[in-house]
Amino acid sequence: MSALPRSGLHASLSDPLLDTMNFLNEVASRHPRAISFAPGRPHDGFFATEEIFAHLRRYVEHLADEGSTPEQIRNALYQYGPAAGKIRELIARSLLLDEGIDVPAASIVVTVGAQEAMLLVVRALMADPADVLLVSSPCYMGITGAARLLDVDVVPVPERPDGLAPADVVDAVEAQVARGRRPRALYVIPDHANPSGVTMSLPARYALLDVAERHDILLIEDSPYRLVSPGEQVPTLKRLDTGRRVVHLGTFAKTIFPGARVGYVVADQPVDGGDAGAAGLLADGLAKIKSMVTVNTPTLTHAGVGGGVLGGGGRLGALNERPAEYYGESMRLMLEHLDRRLPPARRAELGVDWNRPGGGFFLAMSVPFLADNAALARSAEQFGVLWTPMSYFHPGGGGERALRLSTSYLTAAEIEEGTERLARFITAEAARSAELLV
Amino acid sequence: MSALPRSGLHASLSDPLLDTMNFLNEVASRHPRAISFAPGRPHDGFFATEEIFAHLRRYVEHLADEGSTPEQIRNALYQYGPAAGKIRELIARSLLLDEGIDVPAASIVVTVGAQEAMLLVVRALMADPADVLLVSSPCYMGITGAARLLDVDVVPVPERPDGLAPADVVDAVEAQVARGRRPRALYVIPDHANPSGVTMSLPARYALLDVAERHDILLIEDSPYRLVSPGEQVPTLKRLDTGRRVVHLGTFAKTIFPGARVGYVVADQPVDGGDAGAAGLLADGLAKIKSMVTVNTPTLTHAGVGGGVLGGGGRLGALNERPAEYYGESMRLMLEHLDRRLPPARRAELGVDWNRPGGGFFLAMSVPFLADNAALARSAEQFGVLWTPMSYFHPGGGGERALRLSTSYLTAAEIEEGTERLARFITAEAARSAELLV
Numbered sequence: 001m002s003a004l005p006r007s008g009l010h011a012s013l014s015d016p017l018l019d020t021m022n023f024l025n026e027v028a029s030r031h032p033r034a035i036s037f038a039p040g041r042p043h044d045g046f047f048a049t050e051e052i053f054a055h056l057r058r059y060v061e062h063l064a065d066e067g068s069t070p071e072q073i074r075n076a077l078y079q080y081g082p083a084a085g086k087i088r089e090l091i092a093r094s095l096l097l098d099e100g101i102d103v104p105a106a107s108i109v110v111t112v113g114a115q116e117a118m119l120l121v122v123r124a125l126m127a128d129p130a131d132v133l134l135v136s137s138p139c140y141m142g143i144t145g146a147a148r149l150l151d152v153d154v155v156p157v158p159e160r161p162d163g164l165a166p167a168d169v170v171d172a173v174e175a176q177v178a179r180g181r182r183p184r185a186l187y188v189i190p191d192h193a194n195p196s197g198v199t200m201s202l203p204a205r206y207a208l209l210d211v212a213e214r215h216d217i218l219l220i221e222d223s224p225y226r227l228v229s230p231g232e233q234v235p236t237l238k239r240l241d242t243g244r245r246v247v248h249l250g251t252f253a254k255t256i257f258p259g260a261r262v263g264y265v266v267a268d269q270p271v272d273g274g275d276a277g278a279a280g281l282l283a284d285g286l287a288k289i290k291s292m293v294t295v296n297t298p299t300l301t302h303a304g305v306g307g308g309v310l311g312g313g314g315r316l317g318a319l320n321e322r323p324a325e326y327y328g329e330s331m332r333l334m335l336e337h338l339d340r341r342l343p344p345a346r347r348a349e350l351g352v353d354w355n356r357p358g359g360g361f362f363l364a365m366s367v368p369f370l371a372d373n374a375a376l377a378r379s380a381e382q383f384g385v386l387w388t389p390m391s392y393f394h395p396g397g398g399g400e401r402a403l404r405l406s407t408s409y410l411t412a413a414e415i416e417e418g419t420e421r422l423a424r425f426i427t428a429e430a431a432r433s434a435e436l437l438v
Numbered sequence: 439m440s441a442l443p444r445s446g447l448h449a450s451l452s453d454p455l456l457d458t459m460n461f462l463n464e465v466a467s468r469h470p471r472a473i474s475f476a477p478g479r480p481h482d483g484f485f486a487t488e489e490i491f492a493h494l495r496r497y498v499e500h501l502a503d504e505g506s507t508p509e510q511i512r513n514a515l516y517q518y519g520p521a522a523g524k525i526r527e528l529i530a531r532s533l534l535l536d537e538g539i540d541v542p543a544a545s546i547v548v549t550v551g552a553q554e555a556m557l558l559v560v561r562a563l564m565a566d567p568a569d570v571l572l573v574s575s576p577c578y579m580g581i582t583g584a585a586r587l588l589d590v591d592v593v594p595v596p597e598r599p600d601g602l603a604p605a606d607v608v609d610a611v612e613a614q615v616a617r618g619r620r621p622r623a624l625y626v627i628p629d630h631a632n633p634s635g636v637t638m639s640l641p642a643r644y645a646l647l648d649v650a651e652r653h654d655i656l657l658i659e660d661s662p663y664r665l666v667s668p669g670e671q672v673p674t675l676k677r678l679d680t681g682r683r684v685v686h687l688g689t690f691a692k693t694i695f696p697g698a699r700v701g702y703v704v705a706d707q708p709v710d711g712g713d714a715g716a717a718g719l720l721a722d723g724l725a726k727i728k729s730m731v732t733v734n735t736p737t738l739t740h741a742g743v744g745g746g747v748l749g750g751g752g753r754l755g756a757l758n759e760r761p762a763e764y765y766g767e768s769m770r771l772m773l774e775h776l777d778r779r780l781p782p783a784r785r786a787e788l789g790v791d792w793n794r795p796g797g798g799f800f801l802a803m804s805v806p807f808l809a810d811n812a813a814l815a816r817s818a819e820q821f822g823v824l825w826t827p828m829s830y831f832h833p834g835g836g837g838e839r840a841l842r843l844s845t846s847y848l849t850a851a852e853i854e855e856g857t858e859r860l861a862r863f864i865t866a867e868a869a870r871s872a873e874l875l876v
Contacts, residue, residue: 053495
């Protein structure tokens with residue numbers, strides 16, 4: 001056969017935004033010695049190979065303690081499992097202990113990472129071509145990717161320096177309704193957002209819940225960075241949710257085991273019976289969709305994560321004390337070194353600034369030049385430092401003069417050296433772009 | 439909030455065909471003592487809990503033998519992996535050794551079961567509302583479910599008693615083209631199909647490949663039952679494929695480890711560069727879509743399955759000798775007991791018949807009554823035997839007087855007792871339906 005024409009394949013395959021990550025990976029592989037502020041991976045040092053065996057053993061023993069026979073244990077590990085998952089009780093309990101979120105296990109669906117949860121939720125809620133999904137902009141790529149895959153239109157709501165403003169959400173909803181579209185839900189990471197690092201205040205959360213109620217939309221709350229951030233966290237939207245307006249997404253990828261790819265979704269919204277089938281929860285519908293995506297989350301990964309949670313006494317809090325401290329210290333170090341390399345007077349002069357997240361893996365920096373792929377290539381080649389263009393995260397355009405910096409993966413020495421390289425790169429680019437203007 | 443109206447959710451949630459499995463599960467749970475010919479699960483007896491630890495240990499040792507440091511091993515197990523997967527070389531080698539399929543590792547994407555592979559392929563190929571997917575009818579529900587999720591139209595091609603007829607595929611293609619639609623691909627299980635148990639002959643395979651070439655469609659070949667079937671198998675479509683017309687799906691769910699949920703897709707079709715991005719293989723596009731579905735197949739399950747394959751010397755053949763023999767014997771026993779309970783004269787009198795698959799997990803039986811949910815409920819309540827209505831597997835209607843019987847999960851004693859119950863049920867239903875006709 002001759003080659004398949006790309007134009008005959010689904011549009012998501014030709015999406016330039018999705019090619020950007022490939023570019024970043026290519027640049028990184030061409031410059032293996034570069035220090036990279038790009039990847040949002042957890043730090044390796046909290047993992048140990050033998051722990052996997054211990055997690056699995058602990059899960060096996062847990063099943064035995066619960067009264068399972070050896071045959072039942074074998075089948076629990078080897079065979080297909082229910083679409084909604086096997087460790088829903090464990091997750092419900094850890095949500096209560098760690099987050100004060102009190103939901104029935106039946107409202108939880110265990111997913112292959114939070115990514116699959118996003119796909120399920122977008123699929124369930126976006127039923128008609130007129131249905132649109134609101135997202136903060138900049139926004140995590142996983143949700144815009146899931147929407148693109150399902151041909152769902154995404155409406156960006158510009159994020160402000162202190163987070164998503166409920167009034168902006170109202171404006172976006174009303175503009176869509178005026179165009180005959182139906183906004184169904186808003187996706188947001190309220191805590192230490194990816195990519196901006198911003199955290200919504202408690203009053204803003206209450207206001208957002210109120211907007212959701214008044215305008216009949218759901219809030220899709222993603223929460224990957226809370227438990228690996230230092231200090232007291234603002235309550236989740238789900239904890240504050242008295243009207244079942246919030247679909248809450250979680251993951252064990254940052255807290256216990258990235259490679260297990262276990263996430264979950266809490267969807268306790270009642271669904272009426274309609275003509276077809278009994279009444280139930282939105283979670284039941286998500287499980288049904290999941291049966292068409294991955295059938296069920298691998299039992300082996302259930303066991304790995306379940307054993308991990310059990311090792312923490314049924315909660316993640318204690319397990320994550322050390323990581324939270326580490327990531328907090330990395331962020332603090334990053335800010336300290338940036339301040340040292342680019343003190344206030346210098347950055348005012350250059351036109352550079354950044355925010356000061358209290359946790360999470362990312363911070364956002366604004367720069368006086370186009371932070372595009374060409375600039376990234378120069379940064380890698382001439383200065384040995386990598387970062388992510390913020391424009392990658394703006395589904396509707398924007399962020400051309402900003403970058404995302406990740407602090408999660410690097411050592412203290414790399415952060416020190418990396419910020420120095422970054423400061424030199426920024427200085428050179430600022431000079432270059434001033435010259436271009438002359 | 440008041441309940442979400444089901445009518446506002448995606449159509450796949452209201453699909454009665456997808457509720458049928460729930461009905462089956464409910465009936466099964468109401469009648470735990472019933473003998474069930476319904477589930478297509480592998481037999482439990484080939485698994486042992488401690489084997490999981492051995493598989494993982496073997497994979498860890500394999501990485502060490504290949505020169506990975508302890509830190510690299512830890513990261514290989516714990517961290518995110520590439521979207522296309524980590525055991526592509528192992529899979530390519532086992533495909534060569536077990537199936538004579540010679541494809542580059544780069545054409546393989548490791549997926550969360552074959553189900554995710556179906557979703558990726560349907561998504562990539564169905565780009566336009568005019569694009570349609572052809573499927574054999576009856577057909578495995580996973581593919582029609584994936585299509586429904588993506589709002590892709592499915593065109594059933596009636597399967598004949600000796601399998602899909604290439605001439606019927608031509609008719610279906612031409613009828614669609616005449617309606618202004620674009621058939622892109624045909625999904626088929628050529629060997630011991632689920633649900634019918636039918637196997638395509640070698641000449642039919644050659645003819646089907648020829649149809650694909652002449653009508654410019656791809657063949658999506660699913661192959662779950664080959665390696666757990668006794669005796670010599672007909673070559674796969676992919677092995678016979680000289681024009682890269684075949685996208686081949688595989689799974690380790692029947693052969694090594696159902697709960698690992700590891701499948702794969704071979705997509706060695708070249709894709710032209712177009713305006714956006716470099717030329718490559720269809721597999722690259724599938725990996726890109728996968729990054730929006732599950733990001734990557736869990737590294738833990740890669741390790742479990744990878745260790746299993748390594749334990750078989752890099753191929754599945756020897757590992758599956760005992761299972762293939764077992765399943766072959768179960769099928770033989772099933773046919774023997776059916777013959778005994780319903781000998782030729784008796785079944786002619788009743789209007790009952792069934793096929794005689796040489797392998798796989800399923801056989802198809804035609805009956806002289808409506809084999810619907812009501813009949814299934816009577817079968818469970820009054821006779822203590824379960825089966826699957828064949829109508830569940832016909833996306834365009836059909837199969838109302840047929841059932842699927844699975845032989846994979848039961849013991850010899852259960853097969854003997856189950857066939858006796860089934861014969862009594864069939865006799866009673868035939869009498870009942872004759873009475874209704876009077």
